[in-house]
Amino acid sequence: MNSLRVGIDVGGTNTDAVVVDPVGEVLAWHKTPTTPEVLDGISAALAMVLAKVDTDAVGQVMLGTTHPVNAIIRRKGLGRVGVLRLAAPATLSISPLTSWPQDLATTVKGHTEIIGGGHEYDGTEISPLDETAVREFARACHGRVDAIAITGVTSPANPDHELRAGTIVAETLGATLPVTLGHQVGGLGLLERENSAVLNAALTFVGNDIVTGLRRSLDKYELQADVYLTQNDGTLLDAAEAIRRPILTIGSGPTNSMRGAAYLSGLSDAIVMDVGGTSTDVGLLVDGFPRESAHSVEIGGVRTNYRMPDLIAIGMGGGSIIRTTPQLGVGPDSVGYQLTERALIFGGDTPTLSDAAALAGRAHFGSPEHATSHLPPATVAAVMAWVDDRVATLADRIKATRTSLPLIVVGGGAVLVPDTVPEVSKVIRHPHAGVANAIGAAIAEASGTIDRTYTYATSSRDACIADAKNQATDAAVLAGADPAQIRITTVTEIPMSYMPGNCARLHVKAVGPLLNT
Amino acid sequence: MRKITLDDIEDLAAGAVVLGTGGGGDPYVAKLMLQQAIERYGPVPVVDAADLDPDGLILPVAMVGAPTVAVEKFLNGSEATRVLDAMQERVGKPAVAVMPFEVGGMNTLYPVAVAAELGLPVVDADSMRRAFPAIEMTVFTLAGIPASPMTLSDVKGNYVLCETIDNDMAEKLIRACTAQMGMISVMVGYSLTARQCAESAINGSLSYCLEIGRRVRAIGAGDAGAYEAFLEFCAAQILFTGKVVDIERRTVEGWARGTVTLEHLDDPTRVMRVEIQNENLIAFEDGEPKVTVPDLITLIDVETGMAMTTEGLAYGQRLHLIAMPAHERWRTPEGIALAGPRKFGYDIDYLPLVVAR
Numbered sequence: 001m002n003s004l005r006v007g008i009d010v011g012g013t014n015t016d017a018v019v020v021d022p023v024g025e026v027l028a029w030h031k032t033p034t035t036p037e038v039l040d041g042i043s044a045a046l047a048m049v050l051a052k053v054d055t056d057a058v059g060q061v062m063l064g065t066t067h068p069v070n071a072i073i074r075r076k077g078l079g080r081v082g083v084l085r086l087a088a089p090a091t092l093s094i095s096p097l098t099s100w101p102q103d104l105a106t107t108v109k110g111h112t113e114i115i116g117g118g119h120e121y122d123g124t125e126i127s128p129l130d131e132t133a134v135r136e137f138a139r140a141c142h143g144r145v146d147a148i149a150i151t152g153v154t155s156p157a158n159p160d161h162e163l164r165a166g167t168i169v170a171e172t173l174g175a176t177l178p179v180t181l182g183h184q185v186g187g188l189g190l191l192e193r194e195n196s197a198v199l200n201a202a203l204t205f206v207g208n209d210i211v212t213g214l215r216r217s218l219d220k221y222e223l224q225a226d227v228y229l230t231q232n233d234g235t236l237l238d239a240a241e242a243i244r245r246p247i248l249t250i251g252s253g254p255t256n257s258m259r260g261a262a263y264l265s266g267l268s269d270a271i272v273m274d275v276g277g278t279s280t281d282v283g284l285l286v287d288g289f290p291r292e293s294a295h296s297v298e299i300g301g302v303r304t305n306y307r308m309p310d311l312i313a314i315g316m317g318g319g320s321i322i323r324t325t326p327q328l329g330v331g332p333d334s335v336g337y338q339l340t341e342r343a344l345i346f347g348g349d350t351p352t353l354s355d356a357a358a359l360a361g362r363a364h365f366g367s368p369e370h371a372t373s374h375l376p377p378a379t380v381a382a383v384m385a386w387v388d389d390r391v392a393t394l395a396d397r398i399k400a401t402r403t404s405l406p407l408i409v410v411g412g413g414a415v416l417v418p419d420t421v422p423e424v425s426k427v428i429r430h431p432h433a434g435v436a437n438a439i440g441a442a443i444a445e446a447s448g449t450i451d452r453t454y455t456y457a458t459s460s461r462d463a464c465i466a467d468a469k470n471q472a473t474d475a476a477v478l479a480g481a482d483p484a485q486i487r488i489t490t491v492t493e494i495p496m497s498y499m500p501g502n503c504a505r506l507h508v509k510a511v512g513p514l515l516n517t
Numbered sequence: 518m519r520k521i522t523l524d525d526i527e528d529l530a531a532g533a534v535v536l537g538t539g540g541g542g543d544p545y546v547a548k549l550m551l552q553q554a555i556e557r558y559g560p561v562p563v564v565d566a567a568d569l570d571p572d573g574l575i576l577p578v579a580m581v582g583a584p585t586v587a588v589e590k591f592l593n594g595s596e597a598t599r600v601l602d603a604m605q606e607r608v609g610k611p612a613v614a615v616m617p618f619e620v621g622g623m624n625t626l627y628p629v630a631v632a633a634e635l636g637l638p639v640v641d642a643d644s645m646r647r648a649f650p651a652i653e654m655t656v657f658t659l660a661g662i663p664a665s666p667m668t669l670s671d672v673k674g675n676y677v678l679c680e681t682i683d684n685d686m687a688e689k690l691i692r693a694c695t696a697q698m699g700m701i702s703v704m705v706g707y708s709l710t711a712r713q714c715a716e717s718a719i720n721g722s723l724s725y726c727l728e729i730g731r732r733v734r735a736i737g738a739g740d741a742g743a744y745e746a747f748l749e750f751c752a753a754q755i756l757f758t759g760k761v762v763d764i765e766r767r768t769v770e771g772w773a774r775g776t777v778t779l780e781h782l783d784d785p786t787r788v789m790r791v792e793i794q795n796e797n798l799i800a801f802e803d804g805e806p807k808v809t810v811p812d813l814i815t816l817i818d819v820e821t822g823m824a825m826t827t828e829g830l831a832y833g834q835r836l837h838l839i840a841m842p843a844h845e846r847w848r849t850p851e852g853i854a855l856a857g858p859r860k861f862g863y864d865i866d867y868l869p870l871v872v873a874r
Contacts, residue, residue, distance in 0.1 A: 397835065
C-alpha cells in the first residue's frame, strides 16, 4: 500500500516536511532552516520525517519551493531564450521584453522576432503562419539559446499557430531543445503570457535541477514515489510537467499555507492569519481555496498574468521590536530568526512582542521574569491592546462581507493573536499549525483551467459556459484528477466592453483529488 | 518648450485612470507603446493651440475598440501614419500637431506615442476632459464642429474614409467598421484648425492629467498631506468610503454594464451603488442618486490613492468614491443633453455636484 504522502514546503526562513496518511493524520513533521543550497534543507527535513514512518508506504511526494522565484530575483541559473511572437503585422509597436528590468532582459534575451501569424478574437487568422520565417528564426537561434518561447496572439483560444511553429522549431533544431508555448503557461493578455513563456523557458535548468535533485534525495531511501510540485493556485504539477512548466510553481508558498489551514481546521470559508517572526499575512479562504488577488503579479519586476492569493501583510510578528522611547512603538523592525538569542525572555536585551505576549500570559515559553523590568504591566497592556487592534482591523479588512467568519491562526507567532477577536466567530488553533504550509502541499489536488474568448452570437451563452467547463474538466483529468470527484471551482465571465457582438472572456477551473491507482 | 519624457509616463497613466472614471481601458499597453516610442524618437513636445499657426491643421487621434481585445492584439505603430496621411490628403494640407480626443484611459497616452512617431508636437488639450464611450460625446459636437471626415485603419493596412451627415452617424459607422477590423482600430476625426482648437477644445487637459497623476503617486509614496493635496487639485470630494461587497457584470447589446456595491467602512447600514456602462455613470446611496454623469465618479484605493478601472474591481477592496465636477461646458443644458443620465438611458435628471468654495 503506497498510501502515505510527503509534503515539503521551502520558505524564505524555514523548510518544513510532513508525512500524512490517507485519512489526513499527520504522522511526522519537521522544521529546519532553509539552506543556501535549497536541496540540503530538503534532504535534512526529509531525513527527519522519513525516519519516523515506513518509507515503503510513501506513494507521493509534493514539493512547494521558492527555487524558481529566487532564480529570477537573483538572476542566477537562468537560460538564454529565443523569443518568437506570432502576430505581425499586429503588435509591432511593443517588442518582446520591453517592460523588463534591463539586467534581467540582458541575462535572458537571446534572439527575438515578431513574425506573421496569430488569430483575431473570433478565431480567424490575423495572417497565415509565416513558416519560412519560423525556420529562419530557428536557424538564427542555433547555438545561441538554451530554450525557445513561442507566443501567438489569442493562442489560449486557438493554439494552432503556436503548435505548428513549435513543430517547425523542433524539426530545425532537434527535439531536445526545450520549447515553451504561450498557451501552456498563460491566459489572455499577450505581453503577460509572452513574459510567462520567456520566464518559463529561462527556468529550464532550474526546473530540471529541482526535480532531479528531489529524486536523488528520495533515491537514498529507495522511495518509488511519484513526485509533484505545487502550483500558485494550490494544485499539482507532476514531475514531467514541472520540468516543462516550472513557472507555474511560482508563489505556491502562501497558497500551501492557506490550504493547510483549511485542511487542519476542516473549514472551507474562513480568515487565515499567518503570523511569522517579522510579518503577518492575512488571506481569505473561499470554498477551501485562497481568494485570488485582482491584480496581475510581478515576478522579479516582470508582469505576468498569474493570480496569487489576495493577501494583506503588515509588519507585526513574534520578533517585532518594542520601543519605549520617545514614545511607545512596535516594529516594523524585528529580531527575526535571532528571537531565541535577543528576546528578553530568552536572556537577550531586546524587548519584542514575544516578551509582551509571555508577560500577558498568552505565550508560554522562555522566562517571563527576565522581561518584567523592561516592560512594566502598563506597557504590556498598551502593547497587547495595539496587537489586538491590528488583528481586528486586519481580520475585518480581508472580509468581503459583514458576515462573521472563523479565524484560523497559523505560523510561529500565532500566540500573539487573542482568543477573541471582534467580528470573528471564533479563533481556531491547531497543534500542527506551524507546518500548515507543508500539509497544504501534501494534500494538494490536480486541476485543469481554460481561459479564452467566446462569441455568444454563434452559440448560446449557456452552451459556451458548458463547453468551457468540459474543457477544464478534461484538462483536470489529464493532470491526474479522479474524474468522479472533479468539481468546478472558478467561473469568471468578463464581457468585452465598447464593442457589439456579445463576446466574453471565460476563465474556468476544475479541481479534483488525485486518482489513486 | 515643455516635453513629455520617459519620467512622465507613470504620472500620465495614473492621472488617466482617475479621469477615465472606471472606463477607457487599462493604459498599460499604451504606456509601453509610449515608452518604446520615446526611447526610439525622443521626448514629445507639448504645445498650446494658441501658440500654433492659427490656420495650422490639428488632428485628434484615438484608438477605438475593446480594451479586452487590446491586451491581446495591439497596434503595430504604423496605423497612425496611414490615417494621418489619408486625412492630410483629404483635407489638402499637412498637420502641424496631433491631439488626444480624451484624457481618460489608454487614449491619453496613445496620441503622445503617435506624436513621437510622426515627429509632431501634441496639443495640450482634449475634447472631453474625462473618458466617454461614444465619438459624438465631445465639446466639439457642442461647438458645432463635425467629426467628419474621419479616417480609420486597422493593423493590417485596411483603411476607411468616412463622410457622415452628423456626429451620431460617425459613431455608428466607426463602431461597425472597427468590429470588422478585429475590434481594434485607429481613428482620426474632428480635424480642426489651431484657431478652432484654441476656441473650442478643453485646453490644458494633458497638463491637468499629468498633475493629477503626480498627486496620486505622491499618495502612494506616503507623502504627508498628499491625499488632501490631490483632492484639492481635482476639486474632488470623497462622498463615500467603503468596501466592495458585490460586483455584477453583464453585457447588454455588446456594452459592458455592471453595478458595483460598496458598504460603508464605519457604518455598514450605508450602502453605495455605482452604475457602470464602460464608465462609472451614476452613484446611488440608499437608492438616492448622489452623483450623475457627466460629473466624474472615480473609485480610488483608500491607501495607495490609485484609481480603479472597472476590470480591476474585486471583492473586498477598500475604496473612496470621489466625485469631481465635469468641465463647465458639460454642465450646460446642451452638455447635459449630449452626455447626461438620459443620454445613457436612465430616467434621472442631472444632479449638479455642489462644489465647495
